[in-house]
Amino acid sequence: KWSTELQKVAQGWADTCKWSHNPDRSSDSPSFGYVGENKYLRTGNFNVNRSVDYWMLERSKYNFDTQECSSGICTHYTQVVWHNSEYIGCGVNFCTSMVGLSGWNNVYFHVCNYGPGYVFTLYLRKKRMI
Structure with missing residues (x-):
């Protein structure tokens, strides 16, 4: 389901042109607790x-057998398909330069926020304790 709350936060972050995760996305979206985020240039x-x-x-x-990343990063995928993420909101901005990422100029910065978000590292820690 589309969330205007998550969309506003995603658009606000896309507008900064900062190539990092928005550290305030969860506090800026109080309806969801933890908010997941995917980015794309x-x-x-x-x-x-x-x-x-x-x-x-x-x-x-x-x-799928171990429910873990077999190699590299797969957390963008797991966030997109996680069954508990019921809401999404996205924003996009054209950035003439990216803060924190040299060499990327004149790009579209796409940010999607998911509520509630998928905390993959916490899930893995709990799974290893079992």
Whole structure:
């Protein structure tokens, strides 16, 4: 379901052109507790499907038997498909330069926030304790 609350926070972060996760996204979205976030950069024409396709490519790094990343990063994928993330809100901004990421100029910065978010590292820690 679309959330205007999450969309406003995502758009606000996209507008900063900072290549880092928004440290305030959960406190800025009090309805959701923990808020997950995916980011994507694109030169040329922006198409939202490319962002989602890029995050979904990480599926190949996810081991369904162990429910862990088999190699590399797969947390963008797990956030997109996590069953408890009922709400999403996204924003996009054209950035002439990215703060914290040299060499990326004139790009579209796409940010999606998910509520409630998926805390993959916490899940893995709990799983290893069992």
